[in-house]
Every structure is written in structure tokens, then in C-alpha cells.
Amino acid sequence: MTTAQHLAELWPGERPEAARRLLSAAVESFAKRGFHATTTRDIATQAGMSPAALYIHYPSKASLLAEISRTGHAATLALVERAVAQAPEPREQMHRLVADFTAWHARGHTIGRIVNYELRALSEEDLAVVADLRRRIEDTVRQVIEAGIAQGTFSPTDTRTTARAVTGLGIDVARWYNERSTETPEELGERYGELVLRMLGAA
């Protein structure tokens, strides 16, 4: 899947074509220069539009960042919840969850970096929405670990630290993964899934 396809998946149909073009342009601009050094003019130019046309859809570059961050977090929460719903028990749930979460951050490394490393640039209100999504991701991971402990499958040394290591491993992939990486996102996901089962004492 290319970055363009990845983005198309994040911002499906109901959104006007121009809004989607602006979101993609904002992702590219923020990734290149960082949020603070990007102007709304940079984003409009990248999208082949005028600044005035941009303002019809988004009042500011901060509102673009907020939407990118919110949809990115919502997508990873959905993927984590899907892994739990579709696998029958904690061991498989965790393996699927880590594999999908890791592959998402490899495939969408550009957007993954913005979503995870530009949190400080969000307004207090936007950050609250994103923080809630992050909490739900962490909670889901922790619940799977607790279910595995109750069942006797997992024996972590510390549930909270392990839960954060699980999400941290996946998020960190966005930092270093690129198109020259030798592993596919899916291969990397499988391998990280195995590493996490080992961390939980369930390899």
C-alpha cells in the first residue's frame, strides 16, 4: 500500500475531495518542515489551491493538524479493537494487535510521525480528544494482558510498564521505517508480535 492509499483509507468518501487533498498536503508539509515552520500558504501550494480556498475547509493549520492527529489515532484504536474482537483468546488477540499496530506504523510512517511527535502543537481542546483515544488504546492493551494473566497464559513482570512497551515498540517503527527497509510492514508486524509474546512470558 502506498502512502496515498494509506491516506485515502484514513479519510474516506464522505469528505470533499478538496479537504482530502489539503489533509494530504498538510501531512507532506508537516513531515518535511515540522508543524511550526509550515505556513498555510505552504499547504495550499502543495495542494494546488489558494490560501483562500484552504480557509473554506480549515480555519488554520492547527485545525488540519488536529484532524490528522484525531483520524490517525481513531484508525489505530479501531485496528486494536478489531484485533481483540476477531481473535478468540488473549494470546492470539495480543499477537494480532501488535502485528497490525506495528504494520500500520511502518506503512504509514510519515503520518505516524506527525500523529505521535507533534502532540505538543495541539490546542488544549484538541489534545484532550487525542489523549482520550490514546488512553483507550493503552486500556485495550492492558485489558488483553490482564485477561491473559487471569487465564494463566501471560506472566508479565509489570502490567503497566509492559503495556507501554507494547505500544512504544510499534510507535517507534514510524521513526525509522522507510521504503528502503528490508522487511515488509507485515513481516515486521509478525516479528514484533512474537517479541511481545515473549515479553509476556507466552512465547
Add this chain to the structure above:
Amino acid sequence: MTTAQHLAELWPGERPEAARRLLSAAVESFAKRGFHATTTRDIATQAGMSPAALYIHYPSKASLLAEISRTGHAATLALVERAVAQAPEPREQMHRLVADFTAWHARGHTIGRIVNYELRALSEEDLAVVADLRRRIEDTVRQVIEAGIAQGTFSPTDTRTTARAVTGLGIDVARWYNERSTETPEELGERYGELVLRMLGAA
């Protein structure tokens, strides 16, 4: 250890006091706004100096970033090599290495973020120096894993992926750790050391 002490340790005695003040000011400015949105005037003001005084020590903000990145990477390489030199065998070497590497990124999370997330802003020449230091860190981690395999202590599923997961876990700490975190850098280091031994099949 405070951030100021952490910085003092990175840039010890031989450097003029003004240069150290400029490096600290650059760290704070880059952390707040990102490299691209920071001006040399921002850095000089933060250091209580004029832009002209800044240029006596550093020709550009890029040269400040290069020095911060180079000294940060050199410090973590030194710490990794020290762990290997001081522990008698692979299992203890790895535990010490992960504990120290993780604690460094927790304690120095501000500088850790700049060192790891602003690599794209380095010139080709500066990046080559930093890339060499990063390679030596990865090589050291891989050699400890290979020594542990040869000795029958470690049984990773994949040496290269596990080596990258080891450094990735530690680096990711710089992303989320802050002064409100409930674990001390040392506690977190110990726990991550245990997690990594589990990943290696040596818990």
C-alpha cells in the same frame, strides 16, 4: 539529575561557558518549536546573548544541531560500550546496557527527542558522522546478542530485528517520559532490562 546537570555532563569543561549556554539554549528552542521554526535570534535571546556573539561560536543553527546530535549519540555509544566492558557475560551486559540506555533517554528526554527526531534536518556530512555512531550502537547490541547465542544463553527469533527493538524501546522513552512519570529513570531502566532478557529468551 536535572536537565541542566544532564546537559553539563554532555558538554564538559573544555568548552567555553558561552558555547555551553548556546547549546543549552538551542536544546530548549528546538524542543519547543522544532528545528525549522527556530531562528538563531531565538537561540541567542534564550542564551542572553546577541546573534553576533552566537556566530563567534557557531556559524549557524545547523552547526548547533549537529553538535547536539553528535555529542548525544557519542554519549549513548559510550554508555553502551561501558555496559559491555563492565559486565562479565552477555546476560548481565545486556541487562546493564538496556537499563542505562533507557534511563539516559528518560532523564534526557528533551535532548533525546532532538537527537532522534531531527535527523532529517542534518546536512549530509553531519548525518554521516551521526549515522556512523548509530551503527556502532546497533553493532554493539548485536554483538552482545550473538555472544549470548554462542554461549547458549540467548535464543532470539531474529537477531537483527531484536537488536532494533532493543534500541527502539529505549529511544521511544524520550517521546513520552516527563517529570510527571511515576517511575524514576532507573526503575524504568531495570524493568526494560527485564523485558529485553525475555525477548532474548533469557529471563
